[in-house]
Structure formats: C-alpha cells, structure tokens
Amino acid sequence: MNQDIKTKCPICEGETFVDFNGRINVKCVSCSSLERHRIAFQIYKNEGLFEEGRRRYVLHLAPERILSEKLMANRDLSYFGSDPRTESYNWMRLLKLYLPNDFKIFDDNYFDFILHNHVMEHIPGSYIDHLHEFQRILAPGGAMIFSIPGPSMSKLTEEGGEHLSSPEERLAKFGQVDHFKQFGRDLVDFLEASDGMRFQFDQLTDIERVRMSIPKGSNRFLIWRKNQRRQEN
Ligand SMILES: [Zn+2]
Structure with missing residues (x-):
C-alpha cells in the first residue's frame, strides 16, 4: 500500500498483509485481522481499555x-x-438482546464503555431514540466508541429499511439486504449538540493508519463521551 512506511499489526505485531475482497494489503497474515479490527484495537488501547x-x-x-x-x-x-x-x-457467552426494546434492562449510568462496529444500521427504528438510550446507560466520563458505514456528510440520514417489503428493496436503497438505514451529516450534528456529551472522530492520523496497513482517511471511528459529573462544592 505504501512502500516507504513499514507496516505492523497493532494486535499481533505481524508485518505481513495480504489482499482481501479486492482491498490491497488489508488482512494480517498472522492474526487475520482486517482494517476495522486493527483500528478498533488501537483506539481501545489509546482509551485505556487494556490498562x-x-x-x-x-x-x-x-x-x-x-x-x-x-x-x-x-x-x-x-x-x-x-x-x-x-x-x-x-466461543463466548452473550446476552441475547433485541435493540432497541431490550435497552431497558440496563440501569442509568452503567457502562464505562459501549463498543460497536457496523451495528447501528441494523437496528430498526430511529437512531436518535437509540442514541438517547446509549447516552442514558453510559456512565459519566464514559465513552461510546463505534463505527458505521459513512456517515455521508453530503446527505441526510435515511431510515425505514425495516418497513420495506423485501430484502431486494433494502439492498437497492441501503446497499445491503439487512441494512435499515444510511447515515448522513445530521448524525454528527446530533452527536455534537447533545447535552452533557462531547463528540469527536478518532484522532488517528493518516500516517498512523498507513503504519497499521489501513488506507488513509478510511475506517473513521466515532467517539461520543459523557461529561464527568460536576464537582460538588
Ligand atoms: Zn495481526
């Protein structure tokens, strides 16, 4: 991908990458990680999840x-x-949850981290309702670290895939048979304007991406953080 910069997998320290699904040098030979896994791992590390x-x-x-x-x-x-x-x-035990209805099993201010990649476009309903629930269950000082297809900043979000009558219609409208929405700039506006929350895209540079064998500017992650409680005087 870039012959001048040495590439290394942050997960396993492997240095050999191969093509995958037509994408050049994106799969780590030793741990099989793809771009999204490596960038997530690096951000989780930067956010202290492995401390x-x-x-x-x-x-x-x-x-x-x-x-x-x-x-x-x-x-x-x-x-x-x-x-x-x-x-x-x-390989692991999971909670069987259907979002958004099952959000309610979680108490307010419970999780220090909420992690998900390419999940929100599969959840039926309004993404604003889902973000309100994520905000509710996030602990003060906690962060939701996530990724989605896009967002496409030249468009507004389109939702409602769950109301289309066939997978073919969803494929045509949302690009995948099980995608219910496509995110646009209003998502970022909402994340930035939410009371008591701060938003940023990940701060990894293009050079850092290339060192992990990830194409420049690709796989942008979103980090939505809840403010600490105000100090009581
Ligand atoms: Zn690796």
Whole structure:
C-alpha cells in the first residue's frame, strides 16, 4: 500500500498483509485481522481499555472475536457481549438482546464503555431514540466508541429499511439486504449538540493508519463521551 512506511499489526505485531475482497494489503497474515479490527484495537488501547487496576464496565455489541478475546483477557473489565443471534457465537457467552426494546434492562449510568462496529444500521427504528438510550446507560466520563458505514456528510440520514417489503428493496436503497438505514451529516450534528456529551472522530492520523496497513482517511471511528459529573462544592 505504501512502500516507504513499514507496516505492523497493532494486535499481533505481524508485518505481513495480504489482499482481501479486492482491498490491497488489508488482512494480517498472522492474526487475520482486517482494517476495522486493527483500528478498533488501537483506539481501545489509546482509551485505556487494556490498562489494569480499575474496575470498568464494558458493553460490546456484536463482538468481533479477535477484539473480545483481547478485552476479556483484562480481568479488570466487567465485559458484556450482546447480540440477537447468540447462536452464531460458540466461543463466548452473550446476552441475547433485541435493540432497541431490550435497552431497558440496563440501569442509568452503567457502562464505562459501549463498543460497536457496523451495528447501528441494523437496528430498526430511529437512531436518535437509540442514541438517547446509549447516552442514558453510559456512565459519566464514559465513552461510546463505534463505527458505521459513512456517515455521508453530503446527505441526510435515511431510515425505514425495516418497513420495506423485501430484502431486494433494502439492498437497492441501503446497499445491503439487512441494512435499515444510511447515515448522513445530521448524525454528527446530533452527536455534537447533545447535552452533557462531547463528540469527536478518532484522532488517528493518516500516517498512523498507513503504519497499521489501513488506507488513509478510511475506517473513521466515532467517539461520543459523557461529561464527568460536576464537582460538588
Ligand atoms: Zn495481526
């Protein structure tokens, strides 16, 4: 991808990458990680998820095996994985949750981290309702670290795929048979304007991306943080 810069996998320190699904040099030969896994791992590391010495509560939706095994190895994390299709995971136990209805099982201010990648476009209903619930269950000082297709800043979000009558219609409108929405700039506006929350895209530079064998500017992650409680005087 870039002959001048030495590439190394942040997960396993492997240095050899091969093409995958037409994408050049994106799969790590030794741990099989793809771009999204490596960037997530690096951000989780930067956010202190692999540090020990302090109990933290983590909710990981549709957990990727390579990431969850690393997270579960940190005994100071109380780690919960969740998916509506628990049967497709034979390597860990998960909570079987159908979002958004099952959000309500979680108390307010519970999780220090909420992690999910390419999940929100599969959840039926209004993304604003879902973000309100994520905000509610996030602990003060906690962060939701996530990725989605896009967002496309030249468009507004389109939702409602669950009301289309066929997978073919969803494919045509949203690009995949099980996608219910496509995110636009209003998502970023909402994240930025939410009371008591701060938003930023990940701060990894293009050089840092290339060093992990990730194309420049690609795989942008979103980090939505809840403010600490105000100090009582
Ligand atoms: Zn690797």
